[in-house]
Amino acid sequence: PRLAVxxxxxxxxxxxxxxxxxxxxxxxxxxxxxxALRGVFDAPEAQVVVVAPAxxxxxxxxxxxxxxxxxxxxxxxxxxxxxxxASVAAGLDALWADVEVVLVxxxxxxxxxxxxxxxxxxxxxxxxxAAVPALPVVDxxxxxxxxxxVASVDRSDLVAAQTPQGFRRDILAxxxxxxxxxxxxxxxxxxxRGETVVVVAGDxxxxxxxxxxxxxxxxxxxxxAPL
Ligand code: C5P
Numbered sequence: 001p002r003l004a005v006x007x008x009x010x011x012x013x014x015x016x017x018x019x020x021x022x023x024x025x026x027x028x029x030x031x032x033x034x035x036a037l038r039g040v041f042d043a044p045e046a047q048v049v050v051v052a053p054a055x056x057x058x059x060x061x062x063x064x065x066x067x068x069x070x071x072x073x074x075x076x077x078x079x080x081x082x083x084x085x086a087s088v089a090a091g092l093d094a095l096w097a098d099v100e101v102v103l104v105x106x107x108x109x110x111x112x113x114x115x116x117x118x119x120x121x122x123x124x125x126x127x128x129x130a131a132v133p134a135l136p137v138v139d140x141x142x143x144x145x146x147x148x149x150v151a152s153v154d155r156s157d158l159v160a161a162q163t164p165q166g167f168r169r170d171i172l173a174x175x176x177x178x179x180x181x182x183x184x185x186x187x188x189x190x191x192x193r194g195e196t197v198v199v200v201a202g203d204x205x206x207x208x209x210x211x212x213x214x215x216x217x218x219x220x221x222x223x224x225a226p227l
Pocket of ligand 1: 010022080081083084088105109208209210
């Protein structure tokens, strides 16, 4: 296929404190990875690369088998690294030759609706080299040093970046090949190389499950309860 989705799911889940890797923590009776993959398989036809924690490849495959349907033959499971960036790099190494557009998606954004995938792909199809979904920042952001506020940052031109983030494959691959510093998202790495990253609308439901409170929010969303 022309499109690939790399689903990074190799994080340790330390901040979730659920006693194991985050991807396998249940939201309802299904895991974070299960819900994330359901969303990915709703998206357009693509190669899907699942980046799993070392030793948990079999568990990742079980979730793939439960969600992929007739797309099972387009899924690759690989082992991640110590940082998110290393995990994405492992995913990139598994891309098939014909892939031209790559989406990188956090499994932890398990309830991301399909429209977000569509908006990102549409931006790349319209000619962007890179596209990220984002939401306006609602908090007032402070710069802090030594426990004191040194600046209040004007939030009017700030956004919070989500995933899936989309890239032309050649641009993402060369940014990764040249990467020196560690970045917390792929758009930062690509922007550091001087590429333009366009912003599309994110979605509240694409929030990242990081803390126990986030898990409660995800559970409430699945139950159809108000946020
Ligand atoms: O740590 P954080 O929640 O920001 O991680 C975002 C995503 O990156 C998660 O889906 C997590 O599983 C993934 N990740 C990874 N490998 C790491 C660290 C994080 O695949 N070493």
